[in-house]
Every structure is written in C-alpha cells, then in structure tokens.
Amino acid sequence: MICPTCRAEGMRSKVYLAKFHYDDKIPQERYWDEDGKWHLHEFNPTTKGYECTNGHTWEETHTPLCWCMAVDEHGNWKPDAIFRG
Secondary structure (H helix, E strand, C coil): CCCHHHHHHCCCCCEEEEEEEECCCCCCEEEECCCCCEEEECCCCEEEEEEECCCCEEEEEEEECCHHHCECCCCCECHHHCEEC
16 A cells, blocks of 8 residues: 555655444345355445555545456456445
8 A cells, every 4th residue: 555645746655544434234145156156245335544654644435346246257357346436
C-alpha cells in the first residue's frame, strides 16, 4: 500500500490502517459446489480508512467477488472483476 498523495508528490511514507468498517446487512452465501470448490458470495461492503505518516488520509470501499464471479463463461480470469465498489 502506497499513499496516493505521497506517490503523486514524490514523497515516501508508512501507511497505517486507521479505520475498518464491515456493513453486515445482506447474508453471505457460503458453500462447496458439486465439484467440491468453495464459494463465498459476499455482498456487503467493507470500508477501510488509511493514514500515512505525512498526515494524508483516504478511504476505500470494496465488495469482494467470489472467484466464480470473476471468471467468464470459458473459465478465463477477469482481472478487473476482483472487487466491486
């Protein structure tokens, strides 16, 4: 993890996780399919807040996708489909 402001300004810093929030409103669906593969269908967003040693702060909100939602109909990995959010 690199602070985006420090990166843009050519600075260096350490980054700390300053906030973590998990919104647990929609039940998760967890199961092993007919081929024995694990599925975790998570539809709840996770928000992480960060702060760097130069005082910059930012937040990121993501909802991770199960591996089966990140492949196309031919089983090819869709690299941009890892997170929704």
